[in-house]
Amino acid sequence: MTESTKQAAPVADAAPATGRRDVRALLQERWQWLAAAALVAAVCFAPFQLVPFRVFQLTMVLVYAVALLGLNLLVGHAGQISLGHGAFFAVGAYTSAILLHDHGLPHLVTLPFAAALAFVLGLGLGVPALRLRGLYLALVTLAIAIFLVPLIKRFESVTGGAMGLTLEKPVPPAWTGLAEDQWLYFLALAVTALAFASVYGLLRSRVGRALHAIRDNEAAAEVMGVKLSFYKTLAFAWSAMLAGVAGCVYTWTIAFVAPDSFTVTLSITLLAGLVVGGLGSMAGPVLGGLFVVYVPSLSQDINKGAPGVVFGLLIIVVMLVAPTGLAGLAGRAARSTRKVLQKERRNA
């Protein structure tokens, strides 16, 4: 009896210690998974906790995140540049709008059409991109963004001209019991998750490696057997497709399209959002989306007189503090916390 208690005591002592070690080990090894799980939980619960206005803002963040994901594929991973992504966004938005307005298709059915049309146009733009580089490519893509607005106005019978098209919002199916804004949010979330999963898979494949090789050194990539023309054109097409998908979800969310929504400013805002968010990282587009949605309203809280100036200054500040974008900043912060933790552990 005494023996057994003697034996039991050390065991009882040891149990909490191993438990603590387990938690710590779990935290260290799997913190990324835990963080991801926490994030999933947060994004799923958010629409039930927030007022519709906040849910709407988050939906817009998702819309821009998908567009930026496409732009990131092109700029961050393939090293090309585009000042005309607003145009592909507009193509997606208008494709969905026209199908909804003139043909009465269900909302979800318009998505593949928007994606396909943007993909084909992106493929078309990919051809000049083969011959042009840097500034010249930037100018050609900028021209597309400029030229699209008058084009939309010209085809008034289809696009509604300058008056735009007013549409119906997707109605949540009765079984979900969701409000309209929550349903929209989950639609956008599903599209976003799908887009991120496909891009993640794409980048881990040989395609991703080929794109990175092109970005880092075209000549070397070609020597290694990467077919430049093929991958560059495809990068443009995929990137345009994602922008088109984002445009389509935008149409669902706003239920109104007009040429003035898709001016050159949109293209430039997208590029700025991506650079601020972080080029070439998976988190960059999300952070960029947050930036594009929240910072304009933040900047007018700071100064009503000149919100545009404040917005510009904030971009400069972010670029000074975080030259690799907000994603890079987050990465650096994570690394330094880990270092601090390791030091603490050694001291302990």
Place this chain on the structure above:
Amino acid sequence: MRRSVMGATAVAVLLASAACGGRGEEGGTTAQGECKGQQTTGITDKSVKLGGIYPLSGPASAYGQIPVGVKAYFDSVNAEENGIGGRKVTFVFRDDGYQPARAVEEARRLVEQEQVFALFQTLGTPSTTAVWDYAGQRKVPQVFVATGASKWGTDKSHPWTIGWQPNYISEARIYAQFLKGEKPQAKVAVLYQNDDFGKDLLGGFKKAIEGSQIKVVAEQSYEVADPSVDPQMRNLAGSGADVFLNVTTPKFGSQALAADAKNTRWNPLHIINNVAASLTVLRPVGFPNVQNTVSAAYYKDPVDPQWANDAEMKRYKAAMAKYAPNADVNNQYNAFGWAAAASFHKTMQAMKCPTREGLRDAMRNLKDVRVDMLLPGISLNTGADDGFPIESMQLMRFKGERWELFGQVIDTRKEFGPVTH
């Protein structure tokens, strides 16, 4: 293994959130007594909160001066008259950068977070169109939107939204009426902006001259992104028209006036629309070059010396000096905002119930409401079949260094009947 854990978590979370279901309609406050059940969000016996959406940044930021005039008006009413009927006005305005998507976001912010009583003005046809369905669904009045599109008055399915300024079709009727008397055989050349504004005005003009001897012999459009309208002006000059109708926004208005002045072989009667008729547009062209140009107005221009001793103009200038010392008191947009705010004041006073429904009914039942910042003889009128508060304008001719009003105030509703689409 990790993946399955992740998947399980995600599924659990989704199930949990689906179980929570949607949220019920969160109700604002409602009234008791006579107006029982009507919405009183944003209004108490001592206060009323209004929200506006304007382009403070972006391509249309010149219009960002309008809320400055609105705010100066409400600030002065709060200080001098203890608000509107004892209710101090809080006016919150937000920037949408002339982007419809941001206008929707800001409208939701104002209604859901700021809990405003009403949206007082959204600016521009695209932004207002993007917001009006939402305003209707939430049953929030969207009062005196700052755009002249005719749909705010002709549409029957949005009772919560109403315009204010004369719509572009009414304005076109003024010019048609003028030409019928002045030049019944006129051959008209038109330059117009290729958007809803230009097309509404041109369409309205063509309809108004139907059955007369007046003919549109040439029309040219331009895009807002165009650098210049010189090519269009050359084409129009070749048409041999004796009247030139200039349907433009300020920048292009200046260009068209300059092109007309430069061309000495073509000297048509120049009619410029109200949007581009401010002195800031005419001055760069040179006053000697724009003599006898014709336009139309409905509110008092701060730079016009004939209002120098006008009581309301004095009040406006004093209030601007006090509450918006950095703003340009001579800017027409400030005066525009002031006049719209004063119109809102009168509408609030006419409310039977201090509720959103009360405001909606009041704004749709204005009878000869006189606003002092509007030209003498112009008043607000709406009714069950009339969704246009202002439909009268007066013609003016440029003489010396200023506009001179001439003729009588023309009530286009009386002359032409109601605007229909």
